[in-house]
Amino acid sequence: MESHNKSQSERKFIKHVRGRCMPRRRVESVFEIIGPVMVGPSSSHTAGAVRIGRLARELLGDRPVYAKIVLHGSFAETYRGHGTDRAIVAGLLGFAPDDERIRDAFSHAKREGLKFEIVTADLGEEYHPNTAKITLRGEKGETIEVVGSSIGGGHVEIVEINGFLVSISGTYHTLVTIHRDVPGVAAKITSLLASRGINIARMNITRKVRGEDACASIEVDQEIPEDVVRALERYPEIRIVRHVRPI
Amino acid sequence: MRSGIVESMEALVSEAERTGKKIGELVLEYEAKLKDVPRDEVWREMERRWRVMKDSVIKATAKPPQLPFKELTGMSRKVLTRKPLFLGSPLMKAVARSMAVAEYNASMGRICAAPTAGSAGILPAVLYTVMEEYEISEDSIVLALFTAGGIGLIIANRASISGAEAGCQAECGVASAMAAGALVELFEGSPRMVADAVAIALKNLMGLICDPVAGLVVSPCIKRNAIGVMNAFLSAEMALAGVKSLIPCDEVIDAMGEVGRKLPLEFKETGLGGIAATPTAEKLKKSLTGQI
Ligand code: SF4
Numbered sequence: 001m002e003s004h005n006k007s008q009s010e011r012k013f014i015k016h017v018r019g020r021c022m023p024r025r026r027v028e029s030v031f032e033i034i035g036p037v038m039v040g041p042s043s044s045h046t047a048g049a050v051r052i053g054r055l056a057r058e059l060l061g062d063r064p065v066y067a068k069i070v071l072h073g074s075f076a077e078t079y080r081g082h083g084t085d086r087a088i089v090a091g092l093l094g095f096a097p098d099d100e101r102i103r104d105a106f107s108h109a110k111r112e113g114l115k116f117e118i119v120t121a122d123l124g125e126e127y128h129p130n131t132a133k134i135t136l137r138g139e140k141g142e143t144i145e146v147v148g149s150s151i152g153g154g155h156v157e158i159v160e161i162n163g164f165l166v167s168i169s170g171t172y173h174t175l176v177t178i179h180r181d182v183p184g185v186a187a188k189i190t191s192l193l194a195s196r197g198i199n200i201a202r203m204n205i206t207r208k209v210r211g212e213d214a215c216a217s218i219e220v221d222q223e224i225p226e227d228v229v230r231a232l233e234r235y236p237e238i239r240i241v242r243h244v245r246p247i
Numbered sequence: 248m249r250s251g252i253v254e255s256m257e258a259l260v261s262e263a264e265r266t267g268k269k270i271g272e273l274v275l276e277y278e279a280k281l282k283d284v285p286r287d288e289v290w291r292e293m294e295r296r297w298r299v300m301k302d303s304v305i306k307a308t309a310k311p312p313q314l315p316f317k318e319l320t321g322m323s324r325k326v327l328t329r330k331p332l333f334l335g336s337p338l339m340k341a342v343a344r345s346m347a348v349a350e351y352n353a354s355m356g357r358i359c360a361a362p363t364a365g366s367a368g369i370l371p372a373v374l375y376t377v378m379e380e381y382e383i384s385e386d387s388i389v390l391a392l393f394t395a396g397g398i399g400l401i402i403a404n405r406a407s408i409s410g411a412e413a414g415c416q417a418e419c420g421v422a423s424a425m426a427a428g429a430l431v432e433l434f435e436g437s438p439r440m441v442a443d444a445v446a447i448a449l450k451n452l453m454g455l456i457c458d459p460v461a462g463l464v465v466s467p468c469i470k471r472n473a474i475g476v477m478n479a480f481l482s483a484e485m486a487l488a489g490v491k492s493l494i495p496c497d498e499v500i501d502a503m504g505e506v507g508r509k510l511p512l513e514f515k516e517t518g519l520g521g522i523a524a525t526p527t528a529e530k531l532k533k534s535l536t537g538q539i
Contacts, residue, residue: 026404028253030278031292033362033399033408033425034392037299040352040364041464047364074462081315081463081535083355103355152411 036154037098044130045075045082048150050102051247052132053091055158055170056146058244062138064092067116073129075150076120085118088132092116096247097154123147127159164215165206170247172201172219177232178240181207181214185237189216192231198222213239250277253400256442256496263438270428270438271390274397293389293396299359300371307347312354315463315535322469323347337380338480345372345472353465362399362408365415365464366422368472370395373426373479377433387433394432395425398445405497406504410457411516413507419471420452420503426479427486436487446492446499448482453503456514458521461532467522 027033038047057064069088071079079085083103090105093112101108109116123133128149137143147160158168161176168174175193179185186205193200199221207214224243232241251258252273263270275293279286311324327343334342345368352358352367361370374388399408402421407413427448428441436444452475460466492499513520522528 027400027408028281030274030393030396030400031296033403034293034296034370034396035359035361037296037357037359038364039355039357040367041355043360043364046355077536078462081461081465086355098357100357153409 038154039087039098039100039102042082043154044150044152045078045084046087046102047097047154048130048152048156049075049082049084049087049132050091050095050097050099051154051156051170052146052148052150052158053088053134054094054096054247055091055148055156055168055244056134056136056144057092057094059146059158059161059176059242060136060138060142060144061240061242062140062142063112064114064136065139066137067092067114068135069116069118070123070133071118071120072123072127072131072133075130075132076122079118079120084132088134089114089116092134092136128157131159133160161215161217163208164213166215166217167204168217168244169219170244172246173222173224174244174246175216175218175220175224175229175232176240176242176244177216177238178213179216179235179238181211182237185214185235186216188235189218189232189238192228193218193220196225196228198224198228250280252277253397254404256398256401256445256500259397259401260438260442269390269394270397270432270441271393274393274400275390277397278393290389293392294385296359297374297385297389297392299357300361301375303348303351303356303358303367304344304371304375307351307356308344311347312350312356314350314353314465315461316465316531319466319469323350326473337376338477341372341376341476341480342473343372344375345369345476346469348372349464349469349472353463353469361395362403362421362425363410363418365410365459365468366418366472366475368469369419369422369475369479370426370429372472372476373430377430383433391429391433394441395429398425398428398441401497402449402500402503405500407507413504414455414510414515415457415468415471416449416452416455416503417507418457419468419475420449420455422472423452423475423478423482424448426475427482430479430483431486434483434487436483440486440489442496443490443492444482444486446494446496447485447490448478449496449499449503450492450494451478451482453499454506454510456510456521457516458514458523459516459518460523460528461535462516462518462523463535 086105090102130150133147148158202219205216323346331339348368358367407417424445427444431444
C-alpha cells in the first residue's frame with residue numbers, strides 16, 4: 001500500500017503502534033515465555049480487557065448492577081472477533097483472565113443481575129487504540145466512570161477515574177482516594193501507610209480544578225489491611241477510598 | 248537479575264557443556280534463583296502450565312470450535328481424520344493438534360501462551376504428540392518446557408516475541424524454534440545441537456510477517472501454527488542428524504530481531520498489509536464489523 005493512500009485513522013493507528021513498541025521491558029521469568037495461562041484469542045483484546053473490567057469493579061467497590069461500556073479504536077473495530085465485550089463483562093463479574101466462563105460471560109451477567117450496554121465511539125486521538133470507557137452503577141447506588149487501556153501483552157493501565165487522570169497498572173495493591181483538595185491530605189494518607197509499614201512504590205495526585213476534589217492513586221508493595229481503608233474513610237476530607245487488588 | 252545464560256545461546260550451551268547438565272535443568276535453576284524459591288515450587292508451576300497445554304489439546308480436538316469465519320470451522324478436524332498421504336501419521340497428528348489449539352484459542356478457549364496466544368498451538372502439539380508416540384514421561388516433557396522457555400527468554404531479550412514488534416517470525420517463528428530445541432534435548436541431542444536446531448528453525452521462518460485478517464487471530468494464524476510444527480520437527484531432525492548452522496545461533500537471533508525492526512509497520516499486526524490487506528480480507532473485515 002502506498003503511504004499517501006492511508007486514511008487519517010490509519011495514520012493515527014500507526015502512530016500509536018509505533019509508540020507502543022518502545023521502550024521495551026526486559027523479560028526475566030521463563031513463565032513470561034511459557035505463559036500466561038489465559039482465555040484466548042488475544043492477550044491485549046481479551047486478557048487485558050478482562051483486567052480492565054475487573055479493575056473497574058474494584059474501583060466501584062460494590063457489586064455492579066448496570067454498566068455502560070464504550071469501546072474505542074481497535075477495541076471498537078475487532079471486539080466481536082476477540083470477545084472483548086464478553087471479556088470486559090467477565091471482568092466486571094470479578095472473573096480472572098484465565099476463567100473458562102469468560103466465553104459465557106453474558107449469561108453469567110444475566111444470572112447475577114448485571115445489566116449492560118455496549119457501544120462503540122471515537123474517544124479521541126489521545127487514547128490508546130485499545131481503550132474502553134466504563135460507567136458503572138453498584139448495588140448501593142454508587143456510580144463511577146473508569147477509562148482503561150490495554151497496552152500490550154495483557155498489561156493494562158487505568159488512565160481516568162471520574163475524569164481524573166490516573167495511571168494504575170493493576171499489578172500492585174493500589175489505594176485510590178478521591179478527596180478535597182486541601183493541604184495535608186496526602187501527608188495524612190502517607191503517614192498512615194508508613195506507620196503500618198506499607199511501602200509506597202508509586203504515587204500520583206491529580207485534580208481538575210484547584211481547591212475542589214483531587215484523586216490520589218498509590219501503588220504499594222504490601223497488602224493493604226482492611227482497617228487502614230476504614231481509618232482513611234473516617235477522615236472528613238476523604239470522600240472515597242478504594243483498595244484495588246493486583247490482578 | 249542478569250544471568251548470562253538467558254542473554255545468549257552460546258552462554259547457555261557452554262554452561263551445559265561445562266556442567267554436564269541439561270539446558271532445561273539450568274533454566275529451572277535460574278528461575279528458582281530469580282524468584283528466590285525452592286526448585287520444587289518452580290517445577291510445580293511448570294507442571295501446572297503443562298496440564299493447561301494438555302487440556303487445551305484434548306478439549307480442542309474433541310470438538311472443533313466455531314470460528315468467526317464460518318468457512319474455516321473444522322479445519323483441524325479435517326486434517327486429524329484424514330489418512331495422511333505425504334506426511335507420517337504422528338506428524339499429521341501434531342499438525343492437526345496445533346491447528347486445533349489455535350482454533351480453541353480463537354474461540355475463547357483456555358490456553359497457555361508459548362510464547363504468545365497466537366502461536367500457542369505449536370509447543371503443546373509437538374510435545375503432546377512425541378509424549379504419546381514415543382512413550383516419553385511427563386517429567387521429561389516438563390523439563391523440555393524449561394528448555395523451550397530458556398530459548399524463548401534469550402530470543403525475547405535479544406530480539407522480540409511480539410508480532411506487533413517484529414512480525415510473525417517472532418511468534419510462530421519463535422514458538423517453532425523453542426519446540427525444535429526442546430525436541431533435540433528430549434531426544435538426547437547435545438546442547439550444541441539444540442542451538443543448531445534453534446538457529447535452523449529461526450532461519451527457515453525469518454521475515455514472516457504478521458497480517459491477521461480483520462485483526463483477528465484466525466487467518467493466517469491457525470495455519471501458521473501448522474507450519475511452525477512442521478518446521479520444528481524438520482529443524483530438530485536436521486540438527487540431530489548433525490547438520491550445523493553456518494551462522495551461530497545468537498547471530499541468527501540478532502538478525503531476526505533486526506529484520507523485525509526493519510519490517511514496515513504494515514506487516515506488524517496493523518492489518519494494513521500482507522494477507523490482511525487483500526481485497527477479500529477487506530471484504531471479510533467489512534462483513535464482520537457490519538454484523539450486529
Ligand atoms: S499472524 Fe500475527 S497475530 Fe497471527 S499468529 Fe502470527 S504474529 Fe500472531
